[in-house]
Amino acid sequence: MRFSGFRVIKEALTGHKGWGQLWRNPEPKSSYDFIIVGGGGHGLATAYYLAKIYKKSRIAVLEKGWLGSGNIGRNTTIVRSNYMLSGNQPFYEFSMKLWENMEQDLNFNAMMSQRSIINLFHTDGQRDAARRRGNSMHLTGAGGTLLSQDQLRDIAPYLNFDNARFPIKGGLRQERAGTARHDGVAWGYARAADKLGVDIIQNCEVTGFKMENGKVLGVETSRGYIGAKKVGVAVAGSSSRVMSKAGMRLPIESHVLQAFVSEGLKPTLPGVITFGAGHFYVSQSDKGGLVFGGDIDGYNTYAQRGNLPVVEDVIEGGMALMPMLGRARLLRGWGGVMDMSMDGSPIIDKTQTDGLYFNGGWCYGGFKATPASGYVFAHLLATDTPHDVATAFRFDRFARGYVVDEKGVGAQPNLH
Amino acid sequence: MLIPHPLLGLRDAQEFTYLGDANLLNRPDPTAPDAEAAFCDYVFLRDNPAGKHRELWFHEQGDRSWLVVTRDTLTHEISDVELATDVARRGK
Numbered sequence: 022m023r024f025s026g027f028r029v030i031k032e033a034l035t036g037h038k039g040w041g042q043l044w045r046n047p048e049p050k051s052s053y054d055f056i057i058v059g060g061g062g063h064g065l066a067t068a069y070y071l072a073k074i075y076k077k078s079r080i081a082v083l084e085k086g087w088l089g090s091g092n093i094g095r096n097t098t099i100v101r102s103n104y105m106l107s108g109n110q111p112f113y114e115f116s117m118k119l120w121e122n123m124e125q126d127l128n129f130n131a132m133m134s135q136r137s138i139i140n141l142f143h144t145d146g147q148r149d150a151a152r153r154r155g156n157s158m159h160l161t162g163a164g165g166t167l168l169s170q171d172q173l174r175d176i177a178p179y180l181n182f183d184n185a186r187f188p189i190k191g192g193l194r195q196e197r198a199g200t201a202r203h204d205g206v207a208w209g210y211a212r213a214a215d216k217l218g219v220d221i222i223q224n225c226e227v228t229g230f231k232m233e234n235g236k237v238l239g240v241e242t243s244r245g246y247i248g249a250k251k252v253g254v255a256v257a258g259s260s261s262r263v264m265s266k267a268g269m270r271l272p273i274e275s276h277v278l279q280a281f282v283s284e285g286l287k288p289t290l291p292g293v294i295t296f297g298a299g300h301f302y303v304s305q306s307d308k309g310g311l312v313f314g315g316d317i318d319g320y321n322t323y324a325q326r327g328n329l330p331v332v333e334d335v336i337e338g339g340m341a342l343m344p345m346l347g348r349a350r351l352l353r354g355w356g357g358v359m360d361m362s363m364d365g366s367p368i369i370d371k372t373q374t375d376g377l378y379f380n381g382g383w384c385y386g387g388f389k390a391t392p393a394s395g396y397v398f399a400h401l402l403a404t405d406t407p408h409d410v411a412t413a414f415r416f417d418r419f420a421r422g423y424v425v426d427e428k429g430v431g432a433q434p435n436l437h
Numbered sequence: 438m439l440i441p442h443p444l445l446g447l448r449d450a451q452e453f454t455y456l457g458d459a460n461l462l463n464r465p466d467p468t469a470p471d472a473e474a475a476f477c478d479y480v481f482l483r484d485n486p487a488g489k490h491r492e493l494w495f496h497e498q499g500d501r502s503w504l505v506v507t508r509d510t511l512t513h514e515i516s517d518v519e520l521a522t523d524v525a526r527r528g529k
Contacts, residue, residue: 095465188441261485272481274457275510320455323487327438330451363481419481420474432480 026126033285037217043208044088044215049222052248053081055402056240058227060084062093062203063380065210065221066395067255067402069127072217074396074405080219081249083242085226089207092258095325096388097280097358099293099304099393101138101198102163105154108413108425109366110265114161115410116393117197119418132202132307136292139168139192141342143298151193154343157310158195168192172412176291179345187298187341199292200304206391219325225386230267236375237267253378255394258358260381262323267377272363272419274434276317277356277436279327281335283349285309294342301338303346311340317359317385319435327356359385365437366425369398369407371416378402379416440494441518453499458483459491459505462525486510493521519525 022028022041032039054223057064059320060082066215071077084090100120102113113171122123124131142148147168155165169191170182182189209222222244229241240390261271290305303313315335339346362368362382367390369380380398383390397408407415413425419432430436438450465475487510494504503521508514 195518259487261483262487265484270478270482270484272483274483274485320450320508321457321485321490321492322513324511324513328450328513330449420477434457 024130025124043212044221047220047222049081049225049244049247052239052425053220056077056247056249057082058213058240058251058254059091060088060221060223060375061091061255062207062210062391063257063394063398064255065207065214065251066391067253067380068219068221068395069210069214069217070396070399072219073226073404074216075139075399077403078209078218080214081215081247082219082221083225083227083240084221084223085243087223088211088221088376089204091256092357092359092387093203093207093391095107095280095355096203097302097304097314098200098306099138099198099302100133100202100389101195101293102389103138103140103154103158103165103193103195104245105157106114106425106427109427110157110163112393112397112410112414113121113389114163115396116390117163119392119396120201121197123206123209126212127209129205129212130255131209132206133199134307135197135199136200137196138195138198138293138295139173139194140295141189141192141297142178143187143190145190147297148190148197149336151191155193158232159343164195164197166194166196168194172345177294179289179343180294181342181344184341190295200208202307203388210395212246224410227263227348228266228286228320230374230377232267232374232377235373237377249376251376251378251402253380253398255380257360257381257383260360260379264379267372267374269372270430271382272368273360273382274321274359275323276319276359276435277322277324277327278317278359279335279354279356280312280314281332281354282306282352283311284352285347286311286349288305291369296342297339299338299341301335303311303339303343309348311349317435323358325356325358349412359383360436361434362433363419363432364424364426365428367414369394369401369411370416371401371405372416440462440504440515442496442499442504443518443520444502446498447481448496450494452496453494454497454502455480456493459493459521459524460484461493462505482509489516
């Protein structure tokens with residue numbers, strides 16, 4: 022089944038009876054060539070690109086809950102490539118290019134909406150930093166414009182420009198950034214991967230790895246043993262838990278990040294806006310709700326809920342930036358568990374066990390990376406060499422002193 | 438979240454800053470032959486368990502003491518709190 026405008030009209034006239042299921046629900050086979058642990062965005066994208074680009078077959082995705090039940094279903098849906106370092110910006114720009122073509126590629130409406138992101142600055146020093154960041158974005162073709170205060174007043178007149186403590190002096194805008202429908206991304210990849218013969222096995226928790234002489238042979242699961250030549254783990258949020266079953270300790274702490282959404286409002290925000298003087302970012306969903314968030318809670322946790330001091334802190338940031346926010350009612354808030362790595366950057370690498378590969382440590386930047394993460398992880402699984410844009414995301418970068426620390430705060434995960 | 442401070446009673450977690458796993462008290466011996474690898478582990482690797490976790494909290498907005506708090510990372514329930522100096526003197 023292909024989605025198309027013609028198809029929508031045809032189904033509308035015939036009572037929507039011909040849509041069918043988007044993916045199969047197969048029983049696990051006794052063995053596969055490739056097992057991807059984790060049926061979220063990254064895992065499903067990995068399976069899709071393994072089959073599509075690297076022409077591999079006998080692939081399974083194992084998911085402990087239902088498809089897309091982890092962080093792909095709990096994020097604030099922002100897509101951008103406004104990083105700065107040579108180790109990560111080419112990767113995120115590669116991801117952005119995949120986003121721009123995703124819906125055509127997957128034949129699925131992921132509601133990718135390039136409405137731009139504006140990072141505000143409030144001091145001369147921050148303006149210099151924004152200009153530098155913009156220049157390094159241009160080096161990878163990501164684009165970007167430095168907006169003056171006047172230009173910004175035209176775009177978002179309701180911002181608190183004359184705040185006594187943090188006056189808004191302007192912003193760095195990436196026009197190609199925006200938001201996408203998070204569930205749609207998971208569903209699109211699942212459907213496209215399934216079509217290429219990938220088995221997506223839900224309610225199948227990996228409980229252990231079978232290894233012999235330093236080589237992985239398969240995985241123990243809640244639905245029995247499944248053999249595999251190669252196993253790729255993409256379970257951000259549970260990385261330490263899963264990899265401890267393979268005897269590994271990771272440079273990762275798990276922290277909770279809270280997000281919030283207001284009642285639906287008329288179109289107000291032009292795109293994503295981030296506060297430069299505190300940690301607050303906001304966008305408007307297609308339903309009209311203001312979607313916003315801020316800092317992580319700051320202590321190790323696997324509970325998908327946070328505490329009230331951070332709620333207060335986020336809302337204070339919002340009120341300082343955009344006082345009209347105080348008139349909107351909060352609809353709901355939720356929390357997601359983040360793999361906070363020691364330098365704020367992800368890890369996509371082999372492990373010391375042959376045939377076992379790891380993808381995680383996404384901090385709170387995993388959603389925008391979904392397509393590229395899947396692509397480069399598939400490359401690693403298929404070829405045993407890192408993809409050109411992901412050579413910096415190695416395990417040994419910590420021991421060797423090649424950390425990719427965009428924020429420059431060192432090995433303190435709750436500060437990234 | 439309220440933290441039962443051993444000297445001051447229940448205090449709001451907002452008064453504290455968080456450092457991380459209490460194993461950070463066990464600094465490796467810098468003169469040992471494997472010191473480089475041991476420090477790399479010490480600085481970068483974490484157990485990060487789902488369940489009971491011993492961790493360091495600093496009472497920054499209070500008496501500026503360091504605490505070792507045993508807290509469940511699945512429920513946020515706190516089962517034990519000690520002064521970090523007591524733990525360090527005991528040598529574990």
